[in-house]
Amino acid sequence: MVDYAWLVPLFPLLSFVILLFFGQRWRSGAAYTGVILTFLSFVVAVTVLIDQIGGSTAAVTFDWLRIGDTVLSMGFAVQPLNALMLALVAFVSFLVQLYSKGYMAEDPRIGIFFAYLGLFTFSMLALVISPNLLQFYIFWELVGVCSFLLIGFYYYKEEAKAAAKKAFIVTRIGDVALFIGMILLFWQAGSFAFADIFEAVEAGNIAPGMVTLTAILIFVGAVGKSGQFPLHTWLPDAMEGPTPVSALIHAATMVAAGVYLVALMYPLYLASSAAMLTVAIVGGFTAIFAASIGLVQRDVKRVLAYSTVSQLGYMMLALGVGGYVAGVFHLMTHAFFKALLFLAAGSVIHAVNTQDIEKMGGLWKKLRFTGPLFLAGALAISGFPLLSGFFSKDEIFVATLGAGRWILFAIALIAAFFTAFYMFRLFFLIFQGEARHEEKDVYESPGSMLVPMIVLGVCAVLGGYVNTAWFGTFLADWFGSSTNSLGIDESGGSPGVTIIATVVVLGGIYLAWLIYGKRAISREWLSGRVPWVHKVLYRKYYVDEGYHHTIVWFTSGFSRFLGFFDRFFVNGLVELSAVLVRAVGGMVRRLQSGQVQTYGTVVLIGFVVVILIMAVTGGYFQ
Amino acid sequence: MDLETLLSFHWGIMAPEFTIFITAVVLSLMDLFFSRHFNRRLFAWWALLGVAVAFIFCVTEIGSPVTTILGGTYRLDSFALAFKMLLLIGAGFVLLMSVDYDKKGEISYRGEFYYLFMTALLGAMMLTSSADMITLFVSLELLSLSSYILAGMRKNDPTSNEAAFKYVVNGGIATAVILFGISYVYGFTGTTNLYEVNEILNAGNANPLLFSDRYLIVFSFVLVFAGLAFKLATVPFHMWAPDVYEGAPTPVTAFLSVVSKTAGFAVLLRFFYVGFAQAAGLHTSSQSGPEIAFASLEPYFAVLAAMAMIIGNTAALKQKNIKRLFAYSSIAQAGYVLVPFVAFTSLTVGDIWFYLMAYLFMNLGAFAVIQVVSEKEGSADIQGFAGLYRRSPWIALAMAVFLVSLAGIPATAGFIGKFNIFLGALLSSHYWLASVMIGTTVISYFYYFGIMARMFLRPASHPEKMAFPLGAGIVVCLGIAGTLGFGIFPNAAIGFLHDYFQLGNFFPE
Amino acid sequence: MSDPYFLSILIFSPLVGMIVLAFMPKDVKAPLRTVGFLATLLPLILALIAFVRFNADMGELQFVTSVPWIEIGDPEVTNSSLYIYYALGVDGLSLLLILLTTIITALAAAASVKIQKEIKGYYLLFLLLEVGMLGVFASQNLLLFFVFFEMTLVPTYFLIAKWGYREREKAANMFLIYNGLGSAVMLIAFIVLFTQTGTMNIEKLQAIDFSRLPSTVPLAHSAFRYGLLFALIVAFAVKLPIFPLHSWMLRVHAEAPVPTVMIHSGILLKIGAYGLIRFCMGFFPEAFADFAYGLAILGLINLLYGAFIAFRQSDFKLVLAYSSVSHMGIVLLGLAALNTAGIQGAVFQVISHGMISAMLFFMVGVFYERTHTTELRNISGLAKSMPRTSGLLLAAGLASLGLPGMSGFISEFMAFLGLFERLPVLAAIGTLGIIVTAVYVLRAVMKITFGKTKEEHQSVADLRLVELLPAAVMIGVIILIGVYPAVLADSLHLAIDSVLVGIGG
Amino acid sequence: MSGELLAFFILALIAIGGGVLMLNMRKVIHMVVALVFTFLSIAGLYVLLSAEFVAVVQVLIYSGGVSIIMLFGIMLTRHNDRSEVSGGRLRRFLAGLGVLVFFAIIFYGIKDLALGGGEILLSGQSQGGDQALYENNTEKIGISLYTNYIIPFEITSVLLLVALVGAITLAKRDEAKELNDDE
């Protein structure tokens, strides 16, 4: 079945093409088309996954473009990592599309919406099965565009417009780095194919400095896509898009592509400890940085967005400290619970028509399904014991500690504390207490929205059991079986770490309960004491403002300067020469006075000058 | 020398000149004896007949060997023949134009106009054939005097008179200057025959006496050049041209700018390349002895050519009067033709001939249009061309072709002519001269396209259609045929020249 | 492929339309338009036939014609006579550009339905222009090339000056003077080559190793070759255009009528690139290699300069104009790479930018027709009333900023791929341009399509079918090249190899 | 000092004097009269140069013909002897300067120029030139005119015809025009 893996992205592509041409007329048909085709894709993906677990791999390529003697090829490959991703993406995509059928039912542009989703799913799936970096990059960019299109789906909203633009440009900065890294690797390894690159790396054909450079450049690409510091600013803004999009693209799949990329290129990173360290530090820093911002945001989707950034930081951290399986594992579990959280948040928003958590409250009773599902998600992400997040996070802690990165370990712990805190801050503000919203009639979402949430809820709860220290490291074994070269040696669980982490998480939840649930502690306790801390956090450390006053300001000023330069200098030279030519003409005309004797005089002078020069230079007067 | 000797010459080779001469005489007699009511306009066709017959005689002379009469006072060689054919075609065109000129009858002496025109043509033709300075001088004067009178033909029009007067004063001075130079040439060589002059002055002979006087010899030739340059209207001897072109009747302007100029170039070529080029120059080097005079003068000529191109093209930019504009344009064109003169290669004579031919077709075509338009408008203001495309699309199109050709844009004869000139200039490594030429050519786009912009882009001041008279119409059609034909199939002319003419026999043995 | 008349027929096939048009009355607008458009299909069909019949695996010129044209020098005087030949022939590069020309011309003809005045004259000039462009790419003789090159000048001048926007005449004059100067320099260089080698045949000149010429020939000295190459580069730099010779192009783009700009930025600018490859690189491989660094820097300047200025333009047409400057920088960068990838990238960029900018300007025309403005501040939110148009504009914009799956990416990718091998630092700086490009393209495109819809544009009509078809064709070609670049690359590689042989890469 | 030299100096003095006077006279008529002296003295110089026939022609045509028609010209154009306008001084200065420089350059070359006869021979011409011009001067000229220079001679006749016709055409008062208008 793995040989048919190319079918997986094909169905969504089909969906995109069909909907592009007919979507506008069909409306509800559009949703069905999208859902069904994605479901087919999911089915194939699952069979591929099963097949692959059975041990079969595939690598098919065909010639795509000839550059002199070099032939660039396209194709697909199936290995454990991408088989897993394939199924995961198809799965989440299917669920989100199902959800969207209900969520977007009222939107007049639903056809376009599903077309975009189809294109995105196609791109993401094709990205996943890419056998070479170039193909990967192509689809990497395409998913970026889909993200851009979907963020700007509500094109008439200025915020959406700005957010879409920002998303595109900021990720493009990362993309360019990836682009450079990719090309550098090509000239080092002579090929874009992953296999060839890794071979070259292992054979030591690439200078260590170059390895580090390319690894870091590629990592910058991942940073852009996965919203890592300092290119994280677009991701929270991206929440201007429809909520299902946030769930699918900006939580579960696309943003995880950065992590996936690093995992994919793992042999490269293993060859450079500097690059590994960079990844770990950026990941760790992002984890706590974003989590701290998430503590104070008021927009439910923004909180979740910062949470995503933070969790992606975790994954990077894991990869950076050698926890390959941990990173990928967390990627998977995160996909489940974050998608769940977003969908649940969407359900809430759908119900109360606001995203401001201060305007919610007391929804537990009214949203009988959404509430518990959200809670499940929150517990999972916080790492509540025995839920999926618990296991994956645990592995990250273990890996960090195993690599001897004490500081990062501490940071990760604090971030975990923050995570638990802000998730439950959300939970309590939304579902507990009195209702602060204006909406009179709050209804639970329709079944098409609830079903995906329930499925995801189940996964969020149980997803962790594919790889646990207690019940078997299935995932790690699977990866280990096929890719020995990664040098995976996961140290199993470490009870001490588990206990510490559990305590921290519970502490976070408890604190949130104290403040927002029980209100034992005043909410202004901290913001009253050190208001600037709150303010700094609320304004996201002024990163956006900082960028605005440096990079944006500089670019704008520079381009204004060049504009003037172009207008007055470059163009001015042209005008000057025209003026010069006309001046000569004017001079001639002035001489042409109409006086015949003037003409004669001019002739005479001209003539005399000629023979005078001749006489003088010719040595006549000797 | 007795009568037999005289009769032994091949007087037949002068048939074209005789034809023109006879036509002039017949026309003058007709003018004298025909009734006053007879339409003198019809003389044009008679004159044209004469020109055609002369042209046929020229054609029959193609391929005949070099023949001289009376010790070189008249010399028929391929060079002369080739230029004569140009002159005849040009004259024919001007005659055709003149049929329709002056509908209002400002020229009361139309009969005189035609036979003076014929004598001018006779002078021009003789110029190309004269290998003797006396013949040369007298022919030149015949051409000039006839031209002076023709320029003043609209005698009730002050501008025409003024033009004629300016022409005569400047021309008179130029004549004196030429003569002054010629007198020294005669003095130093004792002969008036250019081929003998060449023999005596030839630097190879290294005559010590002449060598010591080489400065004076060079100066005397510069004097002659100055006088001839006046005819060609190259800078700085050009200043009369705009005024005269503007004031003279349009066909006369056309004649001056094409026929007279062609004759001027013919005589310049012969005078310099034959008579003078080999004389001792100013500078001497210990190894190779004295350089030839042409080499010493070359840089000066080059500067003059460059100035003609620059001044002609820049001054044309702001002209309001179309004839005046064309005067400056023709100054610049003369500058272009001077380039191969300066950059002497084996291609020079052919290049000049071809360029003058192209110039003939495009410039006379343009003048035919100018004449008709300015007659209709009652003024030669460039504004008269506004909206021509609407009033008379074909004529506007034709004018556009002429202008494009004058600007030297491909698919026209003007381009091929310029191309040949560049080729020659670069072949002889005159890089800066070629650059000036091409740079000023680009400047010329401004005013040529300016006229086109007026014709095609501006609204017409009044919308009535413009009919085109027969004579001018024929000129325009032939002009188009020549401009495009020789632009696309240049070998029709170049190959013809190469196959049937031996331009080499123009040079002394 | 020994069909000697085929190329001539192809080149002059627009004349058929011109003749038909010439005999049609002036005031029947619709038939004139139809004939004008149909006339552009004839060369298109012929070009497609040529493309099909072209043997991509044959490393020599195809459809060759060679007829003596002009005799230089009188055999009696010079003892030898040289001929300049009417020589035509195509290799993969020429063929692709011919195909591009015919496609864009047909599309521009379709876009010309909005022309209202003097339709007959318009189409006549338009078709004449096509003859010139086709000739340029098919010429195998320098003089012939020059003739056709200049032949494009006059129709373009009039197309700009007559059917353009407000300051059309000034723009036309600037066009004329710049291009005139450029072609003047080019002519000098061509003739110098001719005087020193005795041939104007492009293929022969490429085969000559100038450094092996006898040392009495100036061309044998490297300094002279540098000078000549510099002249040629300047000549084509005007056309391309390369900073600082670009100001004319901005005006043309801002003032010319839409179909003309489509042709202009789609094809005419490309003649500059074609010249750089065929002549500069083809004739002076070593000298070109020595110049490569400078060219790369110029390319970099073009790329960034154009991009940065485009970022602040308030007129959409000017954004696109500067964007062209910027994109042509990539062509230069590709060429400066001196390797297959770079050159192939440059060629791809030529073709890709041709399609993309034609499409963008086509969309400009569509918008202008409906809103009567191209000022960015006056338009916004058109996605509401014109969803299809906006979608296509967005697609074209994305293609322009190098989105994978579209042609722009392939060319940028290959150009940088090549450049990174040779000049990694410059290439790295150049990638900055990719970011800035994204910035200005999105800014402009989103300004038009996104945001609140203006009151007066609430109910403007979306694309009509006659507009939709050309746009669809263009985006189709763009995507086709983007998805399956081999469609171009296959016929190109031999042409590029032959250029590279001289460089020794 | 030989007689010839003396004659030369006297004649030269008159010639130059006439020219200079022409430049400096106030009245136009006087200017022309001054020039008549120059023309006459030039005729004298021709005699010194063994060119009797030319001298005669000079007297007839210049002193007789040309000067007279110039006088007529002056009479007929009624010049109100207002002397030079003050403007154009710069131009006159430049003209004078140009003339002076021209004079200086040529003068430097000819100030002691002497061309010995017959030293340079044409390849095909053996005789050393005609030393005795004064013998049968008129006959020689006649022969020359009617043999070698018959063509220019004929052209000159056309030229005179042209001048004649032209002069009449241009100078005539236009009565023909009025007649034409009657038609």
Place this chain on the structure above:
Amino acid sequence: MNDLPLSLFLVLALVLFCVGLYGALSKRNAVIVLISIELMLNAVNLNLVAFSKYGVIPSIKGQVFALFTITVAAAEAAVGLAILFALYRTRGTVNVDDMDDLKN
């Protein structure tokens, strides 16, 4: 026959030529301008005749040339004067400075 130095005649001719040239360029009366030109031609004739006797190869050609010149000069004078008359009729002046309708 006792020879006078050639240079005497040449210098004299040069002087006359220069006088004529200056006169043609500076006199206001058109008639005087014309007559100045005649003076220049006369100077040339003097040259020709002098060379005819004292030139490199003395010959009658110079005198013949001078005759032609005289004839031509006379014709030129006549034509010039005729043009001047015509001009005077339309313009009412013979002042050269006033003849500047055609300019620039």
